[in-house]
Amino acid sequence: MRQGLSETEAATRLAKDGPNALSKPKRRSPFRLILDVMQEPMLALLLGGGVIYLILGNRTEALVLLAFACLSIGITFAQEARSEHVLAALRDLTNPQAYVIRAGIRRKIDAAQLVIGDVIALSEGDRVPADATLIGRVTVDESLLTGEAVPLRKSFDATTAENTKIYAGTLIVAGDSLATVTATGPRSQIGQIGTSWSLLETETPHLQSQLQRLVFWFALAGGAVSVAVVLMDGLLRGGDWLAALLAGISVGMAMLPEEFPMVLTVFMAMGAWRISRVNVLTRRAAAIESLGAASVLCTDKTGTLTQNQMTIISLQPLGGQVYGPTNMTPDLIELAQSGTRACQIAPFDPMEKAFHAQSPLGAGTLIRSYPFTPSLFAMTQVWQQGTQMTAYAKGAPEAIATLCGLSVDSASIEVMAKQGQRVLAIAVAPVGDLPDDQTGFKFRYLGLIGLVDPLRATVPDAVARCLSAGIRVIMMTGDHPVTALAIAQAAGLIANQAITGEMLSQMKDAALQKALAGANVFARITPAQKLRIVQALKSMGAIVAMTGDGVNDAPSLKAAQIGIAMGKRGTDVAREAADIVLLQDDFAAIVTTIALGRRIYDNLRKAMRFILAVHVPIAGLALLPLILGAPLLFGPIHIAFIEMIIDPVCALVFEAEEDEAGLMTRPPRAIDAPLFSTATILWSMAQGIIALGAVVALYLTAQGLPTDQTRVLVFVALVLVIFVLVLVNRRRSPSLIGALSKHNQALGIITLIITALMGAVIAFPPLRGLFGFELPNAVWWTGPPLVAAAVMMSLEGIKAVQLRQV
Secondary structure, eight states: OTTOBOHHHHHHHHHHHOOSSOOOOOOOOHHHHHHHHHTSHHHHHHHHHHHHHHHHTOHHHHHHHHHHHHHHHHHHHHHHHHHHHHHHHHHTTSOOEEEEEETTEEEEEEGGGOOTTOEEEEOTTOBOOSEEEESSEEEEEOHHHHOOOSOEEEETTOSSGGGGEEOTTOEEEEOOEEEEEEEOGGGSHHHHHHHHHHTSOOOOOHHHHHHHHHHHHHHHHHHHHHHHHHHHHHHHTTSOHHHHHHHHHHHHHHHOOTHHHHHHHHHHHHHHHHHHTTTEEESSTTHHHHHTTOOEEEEOIIIIIBOSOOEEEEEEETTSOOBOSSSOOHHHHHHHHHHHHTSOSSOOSHHHHHHHHHSOOOSOEEEEEEOOBTTBOEEEEEEEETTEEEEEEEEOHHHHHHHHTOOOOHHHHHHHHHTTOEEEEEEEEEESSOOSSGGGSOOEEEEEEEEEOOBOTTHHHHHHHHHHTTOEEEEEOSSOHHHHHHHHHHHTOOOSOOEEHHHHHTOOHHHHHHHHTTOOEEESOOHHHHHHHHHHHHHTTOOEEEEEOSGGGHHHHHHSSEEEEESSSOOHHHHHHOSEEETTOOTHHHHHHHHHHHHHHHHHHHHHHHHHHHHHHHHHHHHHHHHHTOOOOOOHHHHHHHHHHHHHIIIIIITTOOOOTTTTTSOOOOTTOOSSOHHHHHHHHHHHHHHHHHHHHHHHHGGGSOHHHHHHHHHHHHHHHHHHHHHHHHOSSSOHHHHHHSOOHHHHHHHHHHHHHHHHHHHSHHHHHHTTOOOOOGGGGGHHHHHHHHHHHHHHHHHHHHOSOO
């Protein structure tokens, strides 16, 4: 067995079973990205208009339209590249190497090359590269796999088969051992969990589905009108079908609210960027829309609410009371230092690290170590200090009591355990000759030391903010119920009882739903049970956000509407299953992302109201000349220019709006709440009709002017009206001063850019000719500002009368 496999046999098994690695998600190719973007209706219309202009020989117009079309492709590429770059960096946090013995030679290889039957060498601090059976003894931290914070002692001669096995992804915190690989890749425990979540369907976000349906019906109506326009205009023009087709494309572009899906995409991308500034990576930007609707936050304990870093919290010397780790008396100092000397010199075990942090090791030489055994859960270290040798022991209280010939102090242990503490006992003994085992020393009992995996400092405030926002917090852990309750209460959760995995396994779905109505803590929970809890909550109508860092969290992370993984400590499986990754493992960042999700949704609604309102005058002005039998006012290039005003206004101005008052004190919105309520549609249509009426009044007044002069007046008036609609929709309250004074740097920048572009189009003769503009007399230039002022006064007057939010 210590010779291991031969290289030939290893190669044969590798070819048969495949590499010891989990499949990685497929990335979209650049070609696939372009195809996906080109499915957008507006892009197709822009490309169609560009092709027709090329056929007509108008290269300038064609190039302008094609340039507009390239912008959305660039945005998509940029966001995709950023997310993949950060994910690749996260994958590099794992150690892909392993020590293997082949043909009697120990060497370091890529862990992906391990095969079943390989003999691997493991030491303290190593991440186990594959499922294996031990040949020696080690202590293993399985928290990433099971959620259990306390390391487990495992050995080849354990009384149960389970305690002879170690699993891929777990951490060796004490001991050195050989092990025989029993499962690799997708056949390992971590691989089976990865397979289970990969089979789960990812739900299409409700908002995305809603907008897809909305755009479909608008496109259907716009398409029908466009076809009718092409037929009518072609007949009126005596068979000039290319010109008629341009007219149809112009009407289609005017009627199609293609900004809906584009603005959703940009809002999600910008939201992902904003969230990244608080060290949160958004893997699937569509999940941002669900953040504002989150009604339940399911969280793991170990490494999520807690630091996964043991700390000494109490000391109880023999015959004394319990003390904290400050203001140390001589007997407490002796107790703490004795505990440190019973630890490894450079430990990986979190509990032993806590001893070193509390009381430094000091001078001396380690003579001999007596490790834990299956029959005695205690370890002893013998130290030489000058001419004296002393044995220091730590371990389970019952084991240390046995070594000292005492009875166990059950009352003290129970009190400390109910506070969520891991309790160890400490003893010392003078040494003459070194015995064969620990029972040969005459130990003196020193006392008890309690350790906890402390709560993260930011957690209580984060939990309180969740509760004030109407978001229920549920803790699910593989840890002991007493420990789980203690942590939950410290975090601010109302919890009098923890439902255990054993209790849960006996519940049918109806009983589980009834229990979920009041239970906030679940302990000793398996991965399958976490998934069942999430699915039960979803069936009850909850919008579930699930946090976690371990492999055991992956299925529930993917099943939840919002999966939130820890990036620093978490596993690749958890990160790939999640929608959002906390790069700094800061629980408080979850609350920040939820607040940002609510803000993004609020601003998205403002943008959607604006889009619906602004398309009424655009479509009306595209159709009106055809209805009146007058020359066409706007062609594809005019519509595209206006779209280049609307899109950045929506994507930058509305997206950058500040939080509404009471953002995190109102209850979560219903996930199926329509983006466009009846009141919202009526208000948007009213805005659009008033704006259209004012611009049409100018159009009819200017009928005596040449078409090119009328066109420029109507175009400028329409652009000014668009900015009026921006101001109207920025604030829900009827306050023009408030809308103008509300800080938004993006609005100022966009205003300057659009003003400069409009000035260039009007003042620069080549551009003026490109747009078909001719300057009228100066007196006519008072018309567009008067139109904008009339629209502003009318709409603000309506808001003042309504005195309610729309």
